[in-house]
Amino acid sequence: MGTIDYLLNGLATAMQWHNVLFVFFGVLIGTVVGVLPGIGPMSGVALLIPITASLTAGLGPEEAATSSIILLAGVYYGAMYGGSTTSILLNTPGESSSVVTTLDGYQMAKQGRAGAALSIAAIGSFAAGLVALIGLIFLANPLSAIAIKFGPAEYFSLMVLGLLAISGLAGKSMTKALMMTALGLLLATIGIDNVSGVARFTFDLPELYQGLEFLTVAVGLFAVGEVFKTILHREGNEGEIARINGILPTKQDLKDSAAPIARGSLLGFAVGLLPGAGAILASFFSYIMEKKLSRNPSKFGKGAIEGVAAPESANNAAAGSAMIPLLTLGIPSSGTTAIMMGAFIMYNVQPGPLLFQDHPQLAWGVIASMFVGNLMLIILNMPMVKIFAKVIETPTKYLIPLIIVFSVFGVYAVQYSIFDLLLVMACGLIGYYLSRNDFPLAPLVLGLILGPMMENNMRRALTISNGDFMIFLQKPISLAFLIVGALWILVPLVLKLRGKNVLVNEEG
């Protein structure tokens, strides 16, 4: 079967009535998650994993995995879209990749053009989603065909590259990012070693034999940690919400935004492919590019529609293209895709080159659902933007305790363990203090998820080489990955030493 046949089969899967419902709820919840300040895509996806597990309980294992991933992917790109609503109406980004949108989006809203800004954000997001989808369709097969030839040494080095890349760009201090990566990998070693069967760092506690569950750690660090921050810092949504008059953009608006949307989508797609460089860098770069290309750069920051169209397209394209390394190589390139990878593993599905061979229904079903989801986003958001704007007004006093309850419910529904619930609270506390002091959390979760696979590949490679570590340098592809990984760390370091400003990525 060719790519088109697979895609049509995927579309048939995505159009099954229950999957249409999953896409719908995914993008709807995602938009709400993006709109609500305090819950980002990472915590949104983490919180919904247990709920999808119970929603799909009646389906077969493959169908359950397909439907769950469809819903979670919907939450991911829905949140990317929803983040723009608060940026434009409240001058407060719902999630970090919409920071740049505040610059011109809020100015447009103040000039009474909130509707135009919101609809251009929706149109840009839709176009970007399509670009990412087309890229995914064409890159999926060739990339998995290459990756399938990788041996354990190449895989290990590829994971090292992924981790170094995300550490190189995450947070303000590379030392801290590398520490968090190492800590995540170390935490992954807790439990019974699945090769030798020996217990490692379990202190004879039965709760630790299975290791630390990624879901528990992720919900604790991201959702509960964020809640603790909101309480301690008395964060709320007190700003004044701009009024929305008409929601349709004018012909001139469409004309002005067409090229920025196209450029933003392509740039975002390329940036999203790179590990570590997530949606925030994509939106930032595209904003700078538009400003440089503009004949009248002075209008930026004063309500230029290009300043909304380009970054909003770029962050959605990046979110879509971040799925490519996850699906084809099994390497998540951001915090959110790391959490999604955890969900795959929970359903006994290993993302990576064999995914398209072993689970074509799942892989292509998810890809096709992204098209359906993007279509739903634009249909939903254009007329319902006023309703989503109301969501912003949800009082924090109700939201905060409810998120804690959802975290407890979600983790208990999957783990059935009080130990895990207490671990959620501890992780929340640790997550708050670490993130407040610029210790990035995404590398920790990424390390926790990639740890077991990385160790298995390392040990398999070393078994082949009789314990000789040179195997990682002797295989050319492996060596290339390690060199690129080293450069990813060293180049920003050298630039910093020379006194240059290095852009960092603070989102997942």
Added chain:
Amino acid sequence: MNKTFDRYAGIVFLAVGAAFAVGSGTISTSAYGSNVGANIFPMVLGIFLALMSIRLIYETFRYQQRQKRKENLDYKRFGIIFTAAVLYAFFLEDIGFVLGTFLFLMLGFQTMERGRIWVSLLISAAFSFGVYYLYVHVLEGSLPGFPAWLGLT
């Protein structure tokens, strides 16, 4: 950056890294059919974490303490909600989901903002019972039910 926090965090992570490195010494060094044991990965990473922690501690002596705005954190409200959340998690199986969630939500809502007690009561009751009913009776999931002493089960 907070120099004091970084320094203490560096010390804690140094201890964690060292503990993993030392602890991996007690793990068997080889596995059946392989001369590579379960100890190498944690040992290398433990040493790496310890080295990075030393670097962080060293860095704290080099950079200037950023002038921080004195932030007035709401420790009282946080303390109440955190303690309530830990107790809620700890006693979930003993008192059941509906009762535990209802009590936690009531306390949470009232701690966040006093007043409008009827609204809090209504939301807490509807949410705790609604989620329980939906999850246990409609989706056939499993959650701790009502405690035996209530005589409802």
